[in-house]
Amino acid sequence: MVNSRTYIVPGTRTTYKHLASRFYGANEPKSRPLTLITRCDGDLRYPLVESVLGDMTIQPYVHNCSVTVLHRGRESSYTVFYRLHRRLPINRSVALLTHNHSVRRDIVVMRTDRAGRVTSMRHGDAVVADRIVER
Numbered sequence: 001m002v003n004s005r006t007y008i009v010p011g012t013r014t015t016y017k018h019l020a021s022r023f024y025g026a027n028e029p030k031s032r033p034l035t036l037i038t039r040c041d042g043d044l045r046y047p048l049v050e051s052v053l054g055d056m057t058i059q060p061y062v063h064n065c066s067v068t069v070l071h072r073g074r075e076s077s078y079t080v081f082y083r084l085h086r087r088l089p090i091n092r093s094v095a096l097l098t099h100n101h102s103v104r105r106d107i108v109v110m111r112t113d114r115a116g117r118v119t120s121m122r123h124g125d126a127v128v129a130d131r132i133v134e135r
Contacts, residue, residue, distance in 0.1 A: 008039045008046040015040045020120040022129040023052065024107040026091040031130065034108065038118060045117045049081040053106045066112070071128050078125075078132060079118060081108040107133060 008014065016037055023034035039046040049062055064081045088105035109129040110118045121129070 008041045008044050010039065011041065013041055017045075019047065019110065019118060021047075021111075022109040022121060022126055024091060024109075024133055026054070026089050026105050031126070031133075033121075033126070036108065036110070043115070043117065047081070047108075047110060047118050049108050052108060053081065053083055066116075067132050069128055069132065071131075076125075076128060077112040077114075077116075078129065079110050079112050080132060081110070082106070109133065 021036045024031045111121045
């Protein structure tokens with residue numbers, strides 16, 4: 001699915017939050033935490049993932065999907081942002097994690113709350129994010 005996020009036009013009520021997420025860089029040996037700027041307007045939140053996902057000239061569209069995980073008896077929701085194109089480079093951090101060389105380019109994983117808004121990742125969410133990317 002291409003960009004199912006609700007775009008927020010910057011206005012006078014617009015604020016910006018820095019939210020913790022997980023970044024799987026194509027040219028990096030392993031995943032790392034990432035602080036991502038998110039545009040907020042009331043209850044709406046729009047993460048600016050285009051600022052960290054590279055190769056805008058090859059593939060300008062950002063895809064996202066929602067994932068719900070049952071971990072230690074609790075249900076948690078996440079949103080995974082990525083690009084799809086056969087000319088994008090293979091993601092080294094995912095290849096080392098899963099031994100699968102078919103995943104291409106950068107991936108960002110963000111936690112979502114019950115209302116479906118992105119929110120900061122908590123301690124221990126990195127392990128869950130790794131499991132999401134493995135599958």
